[in-house]
Amino acid sequence: METTVRTVGGIPELSEGDDLTAYLPDDADLVAVASTAVSKVEGRVRSLDSFEPSNRAQELAAKVDGDPRFVQAVLNESEELLIEEPFLLAVTRSGHVAPNAGIDRSNVEGDDAVLLLPRSPSESAARLAEAVDTPVIVTDTCGRPFRRGQTGVALGWSGMDAIRDWRGEEGLHGHELEATEEAVVDEIAAYANLHMGEGGGGTPAVGFYGVEPLVRHAEDDVLHRPKEDDIVRAALRGFR
Amino acid sequence: METTVRTVGGIPELSEGDDLTAYLPDDADLVAVASTAVSKVEGRVRSLDSFEPSNRAQELAAKVDGDPRFVQAVLNESEELLIEEPFLLAVTRSGHVAPNAGIDRSNVEGDDAVLLLPRSPSESAARLAEAVDTPVIVTDTCGRPFRRGQTGVALGWSGMDAIRDWRGEEGLHGHELEATEEAVVDEIAAYANLHMGEGGGGTPAVGFYGVEPLVRHAEDDVLHRPKEDDIVRAALRGFR
Numbered sequence: 001m002e003t004t005v006r007t008v009g010g011i012p013e014l015s016e017g018d019d020l021t022a023y024l025p026d027d028a029d030l031v032a033v034a035s036t037a038v039s040k041v042e043g044r045v046r047s048l049d050s051f052e053p054s055n056r057a058q059e060l061a062a063k064v065d066g067d068p069r070f071v072q073a074v075l076n077e078s079e080e081l082l083i084e085e086p087f088l089l090a091v092t093r094s095g096h097v098a099p100n101a102g103i104d105r106s107n108v109e110g111d112d113a114v115l116l117l118p119r120s121p122s123e124s125a126a127r128l129a130e131a132v133d134t135p136v137i138v139t140d141t142c143g144r145p146f147r148r149g150q151t152g153v154a155l156g157w158s159g160m161d162a163i164r165d166w167r168g169e170e171g172l173h174g175h176e177l178e179a180t181e182e183a184v185v186d187e188i189a190a191y192a193n194l195h196m197g198e199g200g201g202g203t204p205a206v207g208f209y210g211v212e213p214l215v216r217h218a219e220d221d222v223l224h225r226p227k228e229d230d231i232v233r234a235a236l237r238g239f240r
Numbered sequence: 241m242e243t244t245v246r247t248v249g250g251i252p253e254l255s256e257g258d259d260l261t262a263y264l265p266d267d268a269d270l271v272a273v274a275s276t277a278v279s280k281v282e283g284r285v286r287s288l289d290s291f292e293p294s295n296r297a298q299e300l301a302a303k304v305d306g307d308p309r310f311v312q313a314v315l316n317e318s319e320e321l322l323i324e325e326p327f328l329l330a331v332t333r334s335g336h337v338a339p340n341a342g343i344d345r346s347n348v349e350g351d352d353a354v355l356l357l358p359r360s361p362s363e364s365a366a367r368l369a370e371a372v373d374t375p376v377i378v379t380d381t382c383g384r385p386f387r388r389g390q391t392g393v394a395l396g397w398s399g400m401d402a403i404r405d406w407r408g409e410e411g412l413h414g415h416e417l418e419a420t421e422e423a424v425v426d427e428i429a430a431y432a433n434l435h436m437g438e439g440g441g442g443t444p445a446v447g448f449y450g451v452e453p454l455v456r457h458a459e460d461d462v463l464h465r466p467k468e469d470d471i472v473r474a475a476l477r478g479f480r
Contacts, residue, residue: 001246001247001435002244002245002246002247003244003245003435004242004243004244004245005242005243005244005245006241006242007241007242083471083472083475086471087471089471097385097386097387141422144384144385145337145384145385145465145470145471145472145473146337146464146465146470146472146473147337147393147423147426147463147464147465148402148403148421148423148463148464148465149402149403149421149422149423149424149426149463150421150422150423151422151423151426151427151430152427153387162388162389163388163389181388181389181390182381182389182390182391182433182434183387183388183389183390183391184389184434186387186389186391186430187391187392187430187431187433187434188431188434190391190426190427190430190431191427191428191430191431193422193427194422194424194427194428194454195241195243195454214434214435223387223388223389224386224387224388225385225386225387225388230385230386231323231326231327231329231385232323232385232386232472232476233385233386235323235475235476236472236475
């Protein structure tokens with residue numbers, strides 16, 4: 001089988017209310033869009049001055065040697081902090097685990113501005129997917145434990161399932177497969193991210209062609225680990 | 241820009257000593273090969289009976305409700321265990337962090353046989369890369385904290401750098417980029433894994449075309465986090 005991946009050219013710097021869908025390809029089997037672009041059209045740029053630091057934000061800011069207003073922004077976007085020192089590892093309200101709740105300072109205009117993640121990334125993906133009539137993945141760039149560097153991950157998705165379930169299928173010699181759930185959306189988001197690049201030379205959208213047979217249906221479609229199954233998360237909580 | 245990814249057909253079930261390189265494409269910019277295939281040609285199949293469980297293996301086997309011989313195999317392949325219960329999360333001798341040290345029971349013949357990871361995955365990749373004169377990534381399928389499902393990751397690589405370093409480059413508005421290190425090998429391994437599939441219908445090799453501009457040189461090329469930088473790893477150690 002063969003798939004092709006193509007960056008989408010000609011997308012200008014985006015602002016609140018811009019029609020991002022006008023730039024997305026209508027002939028792809030799947031479109032990946034960077035969350036920064038989605039956040040911008042959804043008006044998720046904030047001035048740091050709009051955050052009034054609470055006592056807790058000031059305490060945490062001292063621990064991480066950060067700006068209390070930025071820490072307040074992280075707290076506003078978070079359901080829980082898994083790590084409070086030496087950096088803030090947050091669980092966002094949509095379930096994504098990311099340093100600083102995924103809030104970005106490098107891709108937005110003004111020294112005092114931050115870019116929040118889309119409020120509900122899968123709803124954002126659904127709006128885009130409906131407009132272009134194609135599955136859409138909204139991607140983020142994120143670090144991970146144990147391994148150096150960031151990779152693209154799926155923040156939201158629509159028109160496809162996050163997980164491909166291999167349960168019940170057999171290995172080469174008739175043994176039941178051990179790796180039963182494949183995070184298809186993350187594997188696609190990772191490769192999309194490689195094409196998007198970073199910074200001024202980057203492009204926030206990538207079209208995938210020929211991937212339809214790779215995207216199948218699974219029963220239980222949640223990408224974030226249930227709390228009770230996440231041993232590492234439990235350990236971090238115990239440690240804190 | 242555009243890249244194309246093609247599965248390699250016609251690779252038979254492999255055994256120790258087989259010439260895997262004979263099946264790899266010679267026209268690709270990069271070839272990804274599943275570690276299971278590499279392990280098989282390198283003779284990394286073991287009978288469980290060849291492992292004599294130590295007292296420690298027997299203790300751990302009771303904790304994880306597993307076969308003491310299998311646990312001994314995990315211990316032999318591991319430098320350290322980060323989690324001992326309810327499953328074994330190991331750091332392998334090559335630095336990879338994986339449940340059960342990546343030892344596989346589903347893709348090998350015989351109820352009593354296990355497949356160890358390649359002893360030195362980057363040396364394996366180097367041998368393959370030299371033979372086909374193309375960068376090679378040896379991939380594994382692996383779970384991760386916080387997110388459900390497995391994805392492909394790079395176990396070893398040769399002829400390219402693991403990390404693309406964006407430090408010093410600027411964002412759209414002149415701010416220094418926050419995500420400075422991109423784990424390019426993992427992003428490629430993830431998408432390769434999607435094409436390989438699992439089990440009897442899978443193929444262990446994938447050719448990448450047009451990726452050359454995406455693979456650049458970085459200074460410091462290690463994929464596993466330095467111990468002292470890995471907050472999650474430190475927390476797990478403190479917890480245990």
